[in-house]
Amino acid sequence: MLVLLQSDLSRQGVPTGAKGVCGSCQKPIAGKVVKALGCAWHPEHFVCARCGGELGGGSFFEKDGVPYCPRDYGRLFSPRGTPLGAMGTFCGALGEVEPSGRPWD
Ligand SMILES: [Zn+2]
Numbered sequence: 001m002l003v004l005l006q007s008d009l010s011r012q013g014v015p016t017g018a019k020g021v022c023g024s025c026q027k028p029i030a031g032k033v034v035k036a037l038g039c040a041w042h043p044e045h046f047v048c049a050r051c052g053g054e055l056g057g058g059s060f061f062e063k064d065g066v067p068y069c070p071r072d073y074g075r076l077f078s079p080r081g082t083p084l085g086a087m088g089t090f091c092g093a094l095g096e097v098e099p100s101g102r103p104w105d
């Protein structure tokens, strides 16, 4: 009986071991998974909307539900602009900064 149940599940497209469906390609994620913005993502599919760089292993910023790497977010949305030389400080401050306006609300 148990065997029959399992084959039913796989026929319905529920792969055992899947950790979610990728928010980008809509395919099941079986290996490494990045959870962000309320979705699960393949690490290679959770990328900066501006430069396409993978964000899975590091920090990122969100604007209107779109993820950006800290470098591009600073360039695009920082009110005063973020000088290249201050990038280390900008990244290091991640988590302490209270974004004004909370764009995701
Ligand atoms: Zn994907």
Ligand SMILES: [Zn+2]
Pocket (backbone or CB within 6 Å): 048, 049, 050, 051, 052, 053, 068, 069, 071, 072, 073
């Ligand atoms: Zn970027």
